[in-house]
Every structure is written in structure tokens, then in C-alpha cells.
Amino acid sequence: MAELKSAMEEHMELMADLVQKLSSELRSGLRPAYENFIGFFHAIDWKEPWLMGLGAFHVVLLLVVFISRRNTNFQMFLFLLTLAGVYFAENLNTFLRKNWGSFSGQNYFDPSGVFMSVLWSGPLLVNAMIILINTLFSLCYMIVKWKRAELRHRARAASSKQD
Template identity: 75%
Template structure:
């Protein structure tokens, strides 16, 4: 019984330490994450033409996804192209890391791929999620239309049987 009691007390001490560490982290707030983001943002030369082109590409792709929201087949093509871009990000990072001198003033392409993940894969994933949500809304709308048509058809059939 003593062993059980000591094990429970030890577990309670560990839990108290964990709660204290979590509360310390919460009290420090989002300050470290904010400072890391600001450091990342200022480390990039946003006036480089290829970065402007990349941002323009993402804006154009987002506008295309929004404007083509009624065309489900085209949206699915965009969805799969965006996901293919994310899938190929590692290879793209390696290629760009080897050839950065030809288009950039500094090497942004670290082996972990953080830069490319933030500026390439992140926006592509956001666009893919927007397309996915739009597709789900379209699917729900189609199901509602189909169900209404089915109910109207059943009402007509039952009326014809009564006549």
C-alpha cells in the first residue's frame, strides 16, 4: 500500500511541475513566436523580382480559384495542381538551393525547407483548403437540390396514384 501511495504522490508532483511549466509558457504569451516571425519577415528582401513574382503567382492562383468557384472540374484540377506543388516542394527546395545564385541575392533555401514551406507550400495549402471548402458547399447544395427533386417526384407519383 505504501508503494502505491508513493507512486501516486510522485505522479502528482510530476503533474504539478507540468502545470507550472505550462502556466509559465502561457504567461510569456505569444511573444517569442511573434519575435521569430518578425525576424523571419525582416530577413527577407521583399523587393527581389522572383519573390514579387511568387507572391503575384499566389494572388493570381487565389483569384482564379475564387472566380472559377462554379466550375467544379476546373477547381479539382487546380486542387490537384496545388497539392502536386506541395508534394514537389522538397525537390524544388533542393533544386533552388543549388541554383540560387542565378536569381537571388541570398540563399533562402535551407536544407530543412522552412523558407519554401512558408512562401510556397503554405499559400498552396491555403488555396487547396479554400477549393476543398467550396467543393463541399457545392456538394451540399447539389444534395439539397437532388433531395428536393426526389420529394417533388414522390409527391407527383403519389398524386397520380390517387387519381
């Protein structure tokens, strides 16, 4: 019984410590995350041509996603292409880490792939989510259209039987 009581007290102390840490983090707010983001943003030389090209690529891809929103087959191609880009991001990061000197002023390609995740995979995933949401809306519209056609067909069939 004493072991159970000590285990419960130990558990309560652990829970109190976790609650205290959580409340102190909540009191600090988003300030540390904001400071980390600003530090990350300022560590990058945005005037490098390849970074401007990467940004232009993502903007053009986003425009293509919006312009082609009515073409479901092309959207599925883009969806698979963006997901393939995310899938191969680790291999691309490894390749770029080995060859960064030929195109960049500094090595952004750390072994954990933070830079690639933020500036390559992040925008690709946003595009993939936009395509997915658009496809779901298109499918919902198609289901409604199909159901209306089915109801019209049934109404015509019922009215022809009555005649």
C-alpha cells in the same frame, strides 16, 4: 507499497513541473511567436524579383480559385495541382537550395524547409482549403437540389395514381 508511493510522488512532481511550465508560457502570451515572425519577415529581402513573382503567383492563383468557384471540374484540377505543389515542395526546396545563387541574393532554402513551407506550401494549402470548402458547399447544394427533385417526382407520381 513504498515503491508505489514514491512513483506517485515522482509523477505528481513531474505534473506540477509541467503545469508550471505551461502557465509560464501562457503568461508570456504570444510575444515570442510574434517576435519570431517579425524576425523571419525582416530577414527576407522582399524586393527580389523572384519573391515578387512568387507573391504574384499566389495572388493570381487565389483570384483564379475565386473566379472559377462555379466550375467544379476546374476546381478539382486546381485542387490536385495545389496539392501536387505541396507534395513536391521538399524536392523543389532541395533543387533550389543547390541553385539559389543563380536567382537569389541569399540562400533561403534551409534543409528543414521552413522558408518553402511558409512561402510556398502555406499559400497553396490555403487555396486547397478554399477549394475544398467551396466543393463541400457545392455538394450540399447539389444534394438539396436532388432531394427536392426526388420529392417533386414522388408527389407527381402520387397525384397521377390518385387520378
